[in-house]
Amino acid sequence: MTLTLSHFSAALLFSVFASIVFGITQRNNTRDQIRYGLYCFAMFVGGVIVAGWVMWMLRR
């Protein structure tokens, strides 16, 4: 069974799972874990969008 994902959806799924693990392991209490997980997710997705725009500008 194979799966085909677009570049963006693959990056988005990656961000979700990595952020969950980072949130749980890098902070001590539940509130901080959720906040840090959301922060990591925002940074991942933001980084993807910024990198996408940078590549678009380089291509032009």
Add this chain to the structure above:
Amino acid sequence: MANPPTTKNEAIATKASAQPITVMSVLAPAVGWLIPGAGHLIQKRWIRGLLLMGSIVIMFVIGLMLEGHVYQPNGGDILDMLGFVGDVGAGGLYILSQAMNWGHGAISHATADYGTKYLIVAGLLNFISVADAYHIAIGKKP
């Protein structure tokens, strides 16, 4: 003025003796490596354990479904060896993939490289999870 070496050594020795090796401090990382998230589950951190297990297992499965490459121990190339180090972090999942001969097919589409990265990162995240289980076991983290 800095502390004399003897005082510093005493402080380190006191700190080390304050964290004795317990059964759980050995068992939790070992079980956590073999089954992602299980190191937390055996310490009754149910939600954290299930979230870690779900995240790491799903990442590994998606990596396989994207037809990612599972690295072998004797890759030869330095990048293959690093890939192996990442993959082997997934513990039981890596052993299972080797036993079932998964992750050795020909790459047939452009995003398959994402699969390889998913597999490596799943293993690396499990290493972090194992370290976290150890910190819980020694009382460094609640």
